[in-house]
Amino acid sequence: MSQNSMNTITPTGKFAWQVRREFWEHRGGFLWTPLIIACVMLAFVAMGLITAELTARQHGFTMNGIQIDQLTSHLDAAQMAKFQGSMDVGLITMGFPIRIALFVVVFFYALGALYNDRADRSVLFWKSLPLSDTQSVLAKVAAGLIVAPAFAVLGMIVLQLGFLLIMTLFAAFHGVNVVPYIWSPTHLIAMWVKLAVLIPVNALWALPTMGWLLLCSAYARSKPFLWAVMLPVVAGVIITWMQLMQSFSLRSGWFWQHIIGRLLLSLVPESWINLDSLRALEHAGDDPAGAIGNLFSFGAIADQFTSPNFLIGVAVGAAMIAAAIWLRRKRVEAYA
Amino acid sequence: MTAVVQAKGLCKRYGNTVALDNVSFDIQPGRIVGLVGPNGAGKTTALKAILGLAEFDGSLSVLGLDPRTHRTELMQQVCFIADVAVLPRWLRVGDAVDFVGGVHPRFSREKCEKLLARTKIKPTQRVRELSKGMIVQLHLALVMAIDARLLVLDEPTLGLDILYRKEFYNNLLGEYFDDQKTILVTTHQIEEIEHILTDLLFIKEGKIVLDASMDDVSERFAEVMVNPDKADAARALKPLYERQIFGKSIFLFDGVDKARLAELGELHKPSVADLFVATMKGTYS
Numbered sequence: 001m002s003q004n005s006m007n008t009i010t011p012t013g014k015f016a017w018q019v020r021r022e023f024w025e026h027r028g029g030f031l032w033t034p035l036i037i038a039c040v041m042l043a044f045v046a047m048g049l050i051t052a053e054l055t056a057r058q059h060g061f062t063m064n065g066i067q068i069d070q071l072t073s074h075l076d077a078a079q080m081a082k083f084q085g086s087m088d089v090g091l092i093t094m095g096f097p098i099r100i101a102l103f104v105v106v107f108f109y110a111l112g113a114l115y116n117d118r119a120d121r122s123v124l125f126w127k128s129l130p131l132s133d134t135q136s137v138l139a140k141v142a143a144g145l146i147v148a149p150a151f152a153v154l155g156m157i158v159l160q161l162g163f164l165l166i167m168t169l170f171a172a173f174h175g176v177n178v179v180p181y182i183w184s185p186t187h188l189i190a191m192w193v194k195l196a197v198l199i200p201v202n203a204l205w206a207l208p209t210m211g212w213l214l215l216c217s218a219y220a221r222s223k224p225f226l227w228a229v230m231l232p233v234v235a236g237v238i239i240t241w242m243q244l245m246q247s248f249s250l251r252s253g254w255f256w257q258h259i260i261g262r263l264l265l266s267l268v269p270e271s272w273i274n275l276d277s278l279r280a281l282e283h284a285g286d287d288p289a290g291a292i293g294n295l296f297s298f299g300a301i302a303d304q305f306t307s308p309n310f311l312i313g314v315a316v317g318a319a320m321i322a323a324a325i326w327l328r329r330k331r332v333e334a335y336a
Numbered sequence: 337m338t339a340v341v342q343a344k345g346l347c348k349r350y351g352n353t354v355a356l357d358n359v360s361f362d363i364q365p366g367r368i369v370g371l372v373g374p375n376g377a378g379k380t381t382a383l384k385a386i387l388g389l390a391e392f393d394g395s396l397s398v399l400g401l402d403p404r405t406h407r408t409e410l411m412q413q414v415c416f417i418a419d420v421a422v423l424p425r426w427l428r429v430g431d432a433v434d435f436v437g438g439v440h441p442r443f444s445r446e447k448c449e450k451l452l453a454r455t456k457i458k459p460t461q462r463v464r465e466l467s468k469g470m471i472v473q474l475h476l477a478l479v480m481a482i483d484a485r486l487l488v489l490d491e492p493t494l495g496l497d498i499l500y501r502k503e504f505y506n507n508l509l510g511e512y513f514d515d516q517k518t519i520l521v522t523t524h525q526i527e528e529i530e531h532i533l534t535d536l537l538f539i540k541e542g543k544i545v546l547d548a549s550m551d552d553v554s555e556r557f558a559e560v561m562v563n564p565d566k567a568d569a570a571r572a573l574k575p576l577y578e579r580q581i582f583g584k585s586i587f588l589f590d591g592v593d594k595a596r597l598a599e600l601g602e603l604h605k606p607s608v609a610d611l612f613v614a615t616m617k618g619t620y621s
Binding site (some may be wrong): 008025122 | 387390391408409415417419424427428431442443475479
């Protein structure tokens with residue numbers, strides 16, 4: 001074969017192909033899971049509204065559109081802003097089931113990422129190609145922390161748009177035009193930008209869990225789940241027990257929250273939100289939506305980058321990923 | 337020409353088992369080398385060392401590179417089929433072609449598609465939907481479309497029927513191999529490939545026990561079918577191996593003058609399989 005039939009390959013191109021490969025393998029978890037959850041939730045909303053409508057009719061109630069119209073027409077600018085704020089918070093938090101599903105999907109993705117192909121020996125095929133272990137592992141990190149969350153955001157956007165559409169149709173059915181109140185392009189776009197900005201923040205926060213799971217995945221000769229979960233949990237139980245025996249000065253609560261929690265649960269989206277500020281919600285007064293919105297504010301995000309918890313987590317996570325890369329190079333022979 | 341593989345003093349142990357015991361050999365370009373040995377003799381360990389998939393002691397140079405430190409570079413010039421059925425089961429055929437094309441600088445998409453067009457494999461199929469033989473066809477199509485200098489095959493046709501096995505080696509020889517390429521192959525079906533090999537490496541209990549070209553082999557070794565009356569005379573010449581058939585004895589000799597052997601009986605060129613059995617006797621006892 002002639003030499004001029006060679007392909008031009010760039011490192012970035014190789015990396016992109018490897019991320020694509022992860023997507024091919026995990027299309028169901030990454031893409032279909034959030035979309036299906038969004039559709040199921042929308043179906044529930046629609047069914048709920050239809051049930052409410054039919055029940056109301058059976059009992060002779062009718063919803064009077066004009067009253068809602070009157071309500072909204074009396075809103076002043078400040079009240080309107082508050083209403084919009086509540087809408088935003090409502091729409092953002094609506095994606096909660098998708099976020100939980102994302103956590104579960106990425107948790108098990110990471111746990112299998114460096115194990116499953118050793119178990120079925122297909123690692124030998126990937127290793128027969130000119131791919132560096134560093135790039136392969138980093139592609140898996142990117143797939144779990146960027147690609148999967150991006151599809152989750154897509155699912156959330158589908159959910160939000162579907163929800164607004166159902167509400168608009170429902171209101172229109174009652175002769176009310178809510179389009180000016182809930183379809184605000186600036187608010188929607190600002191919210192999507194926020195969801196997009198949260199992806200890299202969540203990714204950095206999740207590094208300790210990602211690193212730990214990949215490390216267990218690269219290390220385990222069998223049952224990576226046991227290594228990943230039992231090891232920290234057993235350590236936590238021992239430390240709690242030692243504290244109960246009053247022979248250890250470390251507070252076990254601290255250990256559970258900052259070591260075990262960070263190793264196992266940092267993949268939960270937005271779990272970096274400060275628990276202390278959550279408590280402040282009790283004193284939020286007449287603007288709880290605003291207080292919730294503040295938790296996600298750009299100020300709160302910026303604060304993370306000076307928080308030791310966040311920064312140490314990034315460093316520890318990166319170190320564990322480096323260790324996973326090293327193990328990936330070593331452990332070809334160890335089939336399950 | 338410089339050797340494609342130069343191994344000096346390779347050692348590898350797994351716990352108490354010695355897999356490679358001070359192994360040295362060279363593989364020249366343009367050869368098809370059969371690495372032959374009983375189960376557990378160290379074949380796969382040697383291949384893994386060459387492919388940078390295992391740690392080892394000693395010095396090893398593959399295409400001038402150390403596989404321990406330059407694996408990624410090496411894999412641009414080296415291909416391997418480790419075993420049947422190592423292609424990931426979820427992978428689609430079309431995606432596999434795209435992927436290898438995307439990451440391998442020496443992959444020719446046209447060639448791969450041409451090879452696949454001759455099979456019943458469709459681009460939309462997943463590996464899990466293919467039969468074992470078809471998976472090997474796919475793997476071979478992917479590998480043959482890569483213009484590599486060294487191809488390593490570890491039991492590539494294990495568990496395939498004779499049609500697939502024949503096709504595999506015919507394709508390899510007819511469309512892939514040329515004097516710029518080198519193939520290193522291990523297989524237990526040695527009688528099927530002995531006619532394509534140019535060199536033999538026998539490995540036994542982690543040691544190389546025979547390192548010879550096929551020409552050397554027919555020079556050195558001879559098989560003689562001896563009538564019972566001359567059997568003792570034959571035994572006096574220290575045969576490697578003796579077996580009985582139809583009341584006659586067949587002796588295998590290494591380096592004994594052919595003219596002298598011809599006096600004892602009918603002279604044959606030994607098959608590689610017979611040579612293997614003779615060399616490996618006592619392995620499992």
